[in-house]
Amino acid sequence: MNFLSLDRQAMARALSMGEAIEALRQALAPAMADGVQVPPRTIMTLGDSAESNQVLVMPAALPLAQAVAVKVSTITPDNPRHGRPLIHALVILLSSQTGEILALMEGAHLTALRTGAMAGLATDLLARPASRVLAVIGAGVQARSQIEAVCAVRPIEQLLLHSRSLDKARALAAWVSDRGLCPQVMVTDSVARAVRMADVICTATSTASAEPLVRAADVRPGTHINAIGGVDEMACEIDPLLLGQAAVYVEERDAALREAGELIQSLRLGVLMPGDVQEIASLLGGSVVPRGTASSLFKSVGTAIQDVAVAAALLRSARTKGLGTRVSL
Structure with missing residues (x-):
């Protein structure tokens, strides 16, 4: 199994904010809606208070990009008070044609970029x-x-x-x-x-x-x-x-x-x-x-469709620019 690993530095170099906006504009156009799948996100709350930690799992399929993305993220409201990030996340990008894992991406940067x-x-x-x-x-x-x-x-x-x-x-x-x-x-x-x-x-x-x-x-x-x-x-x-x-x-x-x-x-x-x-x-x-x-x-x-649209654009650009690390498992 071979795939590309992209950390936040590589991702920042691969895709500009303007390019991410255009990727979403194309992916969200009504003409592109056929075959799009965005199942409801799974949210697991680790406690019963308003500021409890959460674990979120968000899959989506975008035929336009021939890709599926699954993001796993955590939201920990107390983290910023201790100098740690509010969100930790990981995105797996897969080919909808072959089922292969295409890339593994640092999810917090992707979340901030697509948001x-x-x-x-x-x-x-x-x-x-x-x-x-x-x-x-x-x-x-x-x-x-x-x-x-x-x-x-x-x-x-x-x-x-x-x-x-x-x-x-x-x-x-x-x-x-x-x-x-x-x-x-x-x-x-x-x-x-x-x-x-x-x-x-x-x-x-x-x-x-x-x-x-x-x-x-x-x-x-x-x-x-x-x-x-x-x-x-x-x-x-x-x-x-x-x-x-x-x-x-x-x-x-x-x-x-x-x-x-x-x-x-x-x-x-x-x-x-x-x-x-x-x-x-x-x-x-x-x-x-x-x-x-x-x-x-x-x-x-x-919505997870934003993740897959921007992740697919990131992967295309990273390949063109020779960014990321090739990983074999």
């Missing part, structure tokens, strides 16, 4: 073309990928950062400046100050709280929001009242209605109806994009 790319695609489809100011709530790995993705699709001139950890926010600001992603970067002392002037807002926190971080009163009409953190039925980064005022999009409607705290709470309050929630892929099929004064919100809970 950022998905938010980048949503921003490209929903945010106003003239968007110049980005606010990001959170300062972890996912926040970095959100910044990269939004800056890849909009000419962001000012970035406003807020995190519960001032040190992490400052480190993220330095990282953005070092890479030249945005000419003006500011760390703010409150969520409200970060979001009030934003054209695009990204929330990327590990909150498990039902108390929203972003209040409806602080968000200007016409703002686009990517909410990618707090994937738990009790977690709520965004004020449920805001969902009643925005065009709401998700990756998979049924999964989001089961797992996204903002949607669950909005439905309970009656400010959002199930029929108000649309899948982002519908915009790739030529549907009218809601713009004007209405805000838009993309709530991500993730």
